[in-house]
Amino acid sequence: MGHSEKASKFVANSERMHWHDKALWFVREKRDLAAHQLDEWEELRRVASEIKSHTMDRLDYYLEEFEKNAKQKGLHIHWARDAREHNEIVLNLLLAHGAKRVVKSKSMLTEECHLNPFLEKNNIEIVDTDLGERIVQLRREAPSHIVLPAIHLKKEEVGKTFEEFLNTQKDNCDPTYLTREARKHLREKFLTADASITGVNFAIAQTGGVVVCTNEGNADIGTSLPKLHIASMGIEKIIPRLEDLSIFTRLLARSATGQPITTYTSHFHAPIEGGELHIIIVDNGRSDILSNSDFKESLHCIRCGACLNTCPVYRRSGGYSYGYIIPGPIGSTLGASRDLQANKTLPFACTLCASCSNVCPSKIGLHNQLYKHRQNVVKAGLLGAKKRAILKVTAWVMKHPLLFDFMGLVVRKIVPILPRSIVYSKANVWGRNRELPKFPKKSFKELYKERIK
Amino acid sequence: MKIGLFIPCFMNELYPEASMATLRVLENLGLDVEYPMNQTCCGQPMANSGCYHKAKELAKRFLKIFKDYDYIVAPSGSCVAMVRVNYAQFLEGEEGFEQIKNNTYELVEFLHDVIKPTTMSVSFPYRVGIHNSCHGHRELGMASMSERNLPEFSKIKKILSLVNDIEFVTLRRNDECCGFGGIFSVTEEAVSVAMGIDRVNDHLNAKAEVITGIDMSCLMHMQGIIDRQKLPIKTMHIAQILAGDYDGTL
Numbered sequence: 001m002g003h004s005e006k007a008s009k010f011v012a013n014s015e016r017m018h019w020h021d022k023a024l025w026f027v028r029e030k031r032d033l034a035a036h037q038l039d040e041w042e043e044l045r046r047v048a049s050e051i052k053s054h055t056m057d058r059l060d061y062y063l064e065e066f067e068k069n070a071k072q073k074g075l076h077i078h079w080a081r082d083a084r085e086h087n088e089i090v091l092n093l094l095l096a097h098g099a100k101r102v103v104k105s106k107s108m109l110t111e112e113c114h115l116n117p118f119l120e121k122n123n124i125e126i127v128d129t130d131l132g133e134r135i136v137q138l139r140r141e142a143p144s145h146i147v148l149p150a151i152h153l154k155k156e157e158v159g160k161t162f163e164e165f166l167n168t169q170k171d172n173c174d175p176t177y178l179t180r181e182a183r184k185h186l187r188e189k190f191l192t193a194d195a196s197i198t199g200v201n202f203a204i205a206q207t208g209g210v211v212v213c214t215n216e217g218n219a220d221i222g223t224s225l226p227k228l229h230i231a232s233m234g235i236e237k238i239i240p241r242l243e244d245l246s247i248f249t250r251l252l253a254r255s256a257t258g259q260p261i262t263t264y265t266s267h268f269h270a271p272i273e274g275g276e277l278h279i280i281i282v283d284n285g286r287s288d289i290l291s292n293s294d295f296k297e298s299l300h301c302i303r304c305g306a307c308l309n310t311c312p313v314y315r316r317s318g319g320y321s322y323g324y325i326i327p328g329p330i331g332s333t334l335g336a337s338r339d340l341q342a343n344k345t346l347p348f349a350c351t352l353c354a355s356c357s358n359v360c361p362s363k364i365g366l367h368n369q370l371y372k373h374r375q376n377v378v379k380a381g382l383l384g385a386k387k388r389a390i391l392k393v394t395a396w397v398m399k400h401p402l403l404f405d406f407m408g409l410v411v412r413k414i415v416p417i418l419p420r421s422i423v424y425s426k427a428n429v430w431g432r433n434r435e436l437p438k439f440p441k442k443s444f445k446e447l448y449k450e451r452i453k
Numbered sequence: 454m455k456i457g458l459f460i461p462c463f464m465n466e467l468y469p470e471a472s473m474a475t476l477r478v479l480e481n482l483g484l485d486v487e488y489p490m491n492q493t494c495c496g497q498p499m500a501n502s503g504c505y506h507k508a509k510e511l512a513k514r515f516l517k518i519f520k521d522y523d524y525i526v527a528p529s530g531s532c533v534a535m536v537r538v539n540y541a542q543f544l545e546g547e548e549g550f551e552q553i554k555n556n557t558y559e560l561v562e563f564l565h566d567v568i569k570p571t572t573m574s575v576s577f578p579y580r581v582g583i584h585n586s587c588h589g590h591r592e593l594g595m596a597s598m599s600e601r602n603l604p605e606f607s608k609i610k611k612i613l614s615l616v617n618d619i620e621f622v623t624l625r626r627n628d629e630c631c632g633f634g635g636i637f638s639v640t641e642e643a644v645s646v647a648m649g650i651d652r653v654n655d656h657l658n659a660k661a662e663v664i665t666g667i668d669m670s671c672l673m674h675m676q677g678i679i680d681r682q683k684l685p686i687k688t689m690h691i692a693q694i695l696a697g698d699y700d701g702t703l
Contacts, residue, residue, distance in 0.1 A: 351634030434677030
């Protein structure tokens with residue numbers, strides 16, 4: 001099932017769809033307010049984009065510099081070519097430390113690698129500690145948004161889930177009550193965890209340390225107690241210098257939620273006392289994207305989610321309609337880059353409105369990428385035969401102006417005299433919920449000719 | 454100054470009045486306008502569907518037909534964006550491409566940037582909601598966009614403000630997409646219609662009597678919804694307001 005079919009199911013529940021749209025639009029408006037308070041906003045975006053371009057062009061150099069500096073600080077560096085290698089490195093580290101329970105803060109990379117099911121299969125309990133992620137984990141769902149993983153759920157549904165798994169009071173869906181219960185539940189997990197896993201927002205080549213941004217402090221408490229901390233990062237998370245960091249932290253939280261900065265911006269430059277800090281640097285298809293000039297900019301993404309919040313299609317179709325780990329505009333381009341066949345409808349789940357490209361803090365030309373992906377879909381023969389045929393015939397007609405005039409004339413004469421049941425038959429997708437325009441007697445060209453006579 | 458009038462293919466067939474209004478707006482300003490008879494389609498539907506070769510053939514055709522005009526003017530932000538922004542991939546380096554790239558304008562943009570009229574002797578005594586269609590808005594820069602932190606402006610509002618008796622409404626979402634999106638309107642019918650309904654409702658709630666804009670395609674989509682749901686509002690291409698097509702009744 002492609003995006004369109006899944007989206008139409010989401011749209012069918014108009015009340016919920018509008019609730020979803022409004023919730024995300026609210027976040028988008030908060031972001032606008034925050035962005036408009038900084039006179040230097042556009043300058044920040046420009047600099048961020050340039051730092052990313054520079055870094056991606058010298059990624060080999062900066063990755064090695066990062067490794068060298070991290071090792072000097074006593075950090076362990078691992079390289080993973082793909083998801084399988086990443087998951088095995090994690091498992092081996094956990095086994096070597098005899099870890100049975102792991103707490104994990106938010107990381108889209110571990111979602112991408114499907115780490116949770118892999119560890120569960122190997123009898124390791126993995127607990128997502130971000131509240132939204134914990135909710136979807138209990139429900140055995142995937143995040144539907146990269147910053148707001150449970151945005152598709154209403155508080156009543158969260159209440160039901162907690163009733164089932166955390167034994168909360170029946171029908172109590174008061175957010176404060178539920179949050180306190182979640183905190184109690186997670187505290188026990190934090191206190192008894194043998195290891196922690198975090199994602200990485202930024203890895204600083206110059207200092208050899210990583211930075212993790214959260215609002216709940218779950219990464220901090222998670223990494224403070226167990227002796228083993230594993231941080232997983234994609235190769236694109238590198239920034240050159242410490243002084244570059246502030247550009248991104250200023251953009252990240254404002255773009256994501258409209259906050260000036262995330263509540264916790266934690267720097268990890270050494271393991272805790274008597275502990276070990278392991279960093280896994282993962283490629284998993286990123287080098288391929290890097291080598292494609294049309295799409296390499298998508299590696300500039302700092303996972304703020306602003307393009308999801310602004311996307312009029314995402315807001316009305318929900319995260320699951322995309323069928324890829326990351327939904328919305330950024331997910332559509334990354335998904336199409338990774339596996340065009342599996343994600344062939346995603347470049348078309350877009351009106352090319354360009355809001356995403358203008359909201360993006362690192363200035364990724366997202367809509368241009370989706371436009372380019374469409375050409376690749378056609379090139380790969382993945383556009384449906386019917387669509388291809390229609391476009392081919394239309395293009396042919398358009399090369400013959402007399403034929404175009406004639407066909408226009410025929411349609412304008414015939415459609416108005418046909419019975420409504422035929423004009424609005426099943427084949428008329430436009431007419432399902434919309435009237436056709438009123439067909440005029442004469443085309444502009446006919447009127448123009450009469451005028452100059 | 455010789456102006457080549459570029460009328461989008463679907464407008465030629467379905468919206469002769471808005472097309473004629475475009476011609477009259479230009480002629481009323483004393484401009485020398487010609488409609489090249491063998492023009493058809495700029496190739497945008499093919500390009501947006503990913504059909505590179507078909508789009509390229511039509512882009513080449515467009516270049517041949519229009520390259521000798523001083524200016525090319527069209528009543529569509531979307532088709533103009535196709536020429537100015539998307540043609541580069543098909544025509545870069547071709548003789549005459551720079552000429553059409555630099556001199557193709559959307560109607561309101563042409564008035565605002567090139568002709569700069571200070572009065573318009575027409576009246577439109579209605580409450581109007583402006584639909585900022587995406588390609589004109591974000592690709593051509595017809596107005597400041599809500600995403601960016603740049604000084605506020607609107608070429609559309611500035612030109613419409615020259616019309617007597619006109620009143621503007623304030624929308625809650627000033628520049629959200631209406632969901633037309635070309636082939637999107639059919640391949641993603643459900644989302645497309647949902648977006649269109651939301652857009653029309655924003656104008657209705659703001660008590661607009663007329664939704665106007667520079668792109669007939671967006672207006673056609675919204676009018677289709679208005680007609681099906683029998684809503685008390687109507688769409689009108691901006692050229693028809695500027696040409697004074699208003700006949701006393703809506």
